[in-house]
Amino acid sequence: MVPTPILSEFYYKTCQKLGNEVARIRFISLRTSKILIVELDDKLFQKVDQYARSHGFSRSELFAKAVAQYLELHPSDHITEELNKVYSSESSELHQTLLRMQFSSIEKEEW
Secondary structure (H helix, E strand, C coil): CCCCHHHHHHHHHHHHHHCHHHHHHHHHHHHHCCCCCCCCCHHHHHHHHHHHHHCCCCHHHHHHHHHHHHHHHCCHHHHHHHHHHHHHHCCCCCCHHHHHHHHHHCCCCCC
């Protein structure tokens, strides 16, 4: 497993101080935990920090709320899952009458 760019410095310094095996174990535990490491530029970090403080919650809570809201507004995976469920037991073929109606509604063109 190769460290991601954000964690590479952590991995490198841990290797230097504690050895490769400890660094590998710590890296894997970080990668499998629920803790995210998000790199922000200074300006965005200040805005996040100020907003979270002024609304009475932590930066972690702000990110969790923002991600939840984003996923609620963009449920494309959910739609795909639902369509997959329907079409796993139903045919996706059009009825022949509907198919003929669709083709007859298209203007004839020369290619």
